[in-house]
Amino acid sequence: MNENPGLLLTVFAFFLVLGPLVFVHEMGHYLVGRWFGVKAESFSIGFGREIAGWTDKRGTRWKLGMLPLGGYVQFAGDMDPSSRADPNWAALPAEERNRTFQSKTLWQRALIVFAGPAINFLFAILILAGFAFAYGKSVTPPVVAGVLPGSSAAEAGLLPGDRIVSVDGERIEWFDELGRRIAHRPDERITLRAERAGKVREFDFKIGVEIQKDRFGNEYRIGRLGIMSAKPVMRPVSLVEAPVVAVERTGDVVRLMVATLGQVITGRRSVSELGGPLKIAQVSGEQLSAGLDDFIFFIALISINLGFINLLPIPMLDGGHLLFYAIEGIRRKPVNPKVMEWAFRSGLAAVLALMVFVTVNDLASFGLLG
Structure with a gap:
């Protein structure tokens, strides 16, 4: 007999997994941005219409969006949450301009972008280090x-x-x-x-x-x-050795993800096995009902996944930004704005298409498509 965790537990577990991990990811961008003196205009968990929020003393709007499938930090000088530059940023007064994302050096911008995926990996390593210390x-x-x-x-x-x-x-x-x-x-x-x-x-x-x-x-x-x-x-694993073991296990997970992605690309693994938010929600509920240890370990795995996926060189993702910064570093000048706009539009279309595809996969796996 199958044990179904139930809809309410599944929804609760999904938000318990996704909410903190999105917050951690965006907090990485936010903290490194603040370190370099960049003003954050908004920090959002979720996309779309704001359903709740407040503005802090620094002028940052902290808010919850209607669609809870991600988040973003919008820095001063950004035209939109994808960090495309506002063409008017250069006309700002010097003091304001120096607090924009675009005013920072190439390596500073790259670090701000890289901080999101990096903190997801660090968060997972912290969890896995705890498991290593507790269980050996x-x-x-x-x-x-x-x-x-x-x-x-x-x-x-x-x-x-x-x-x-x-x-x-x-x-x-x-x-x-x-x-x-x-x-x-x-x-x-x-x-x-x-x-x-x-x-x-x-x-x-x-x-x-x-x-x-x-x-x-x-x-x-x-x-x-x-x-x-x-x-x-x-x-037994000592407190000093635990992070080393955790890094090794994180590396194993990343290698498995790379191998699995390669299997999908080469056709050795069916694309029907790809899961999306609905599948994550289902497994979240199952892992929470299985026990706290299983659930926390699952959070670590999703955190690694989130960090890895965001480093893929796809425009709209952090990896896409880092790719353009690498090109900028080699060419000694920024990529043409029109090329950037085309790339980000294409990247958005690709990400949305993938979301639709994996959602259809999820529905099919639940037997809801006939």
């Missing part, structure tokens, strides 16, 4: 304790006692690393190297496929080798 780190050796009959590992010839050395050239140090290299690649061929009796052997075979269903009824296609480890070994 798995240091189970990558030694095969058992092989399931009929599994891909059995057909390839792996035996108990084999020590996994690498997968597709990537070194394997601990047993749990093997799962992270395999789970997202069902039915793909790999080259695995294992040490047996002092000699390294090479195995070339297809990863097996396991269909898993969670207690909420969701099905997942998981890559499996069909091998078992010895008894798991957990090592």
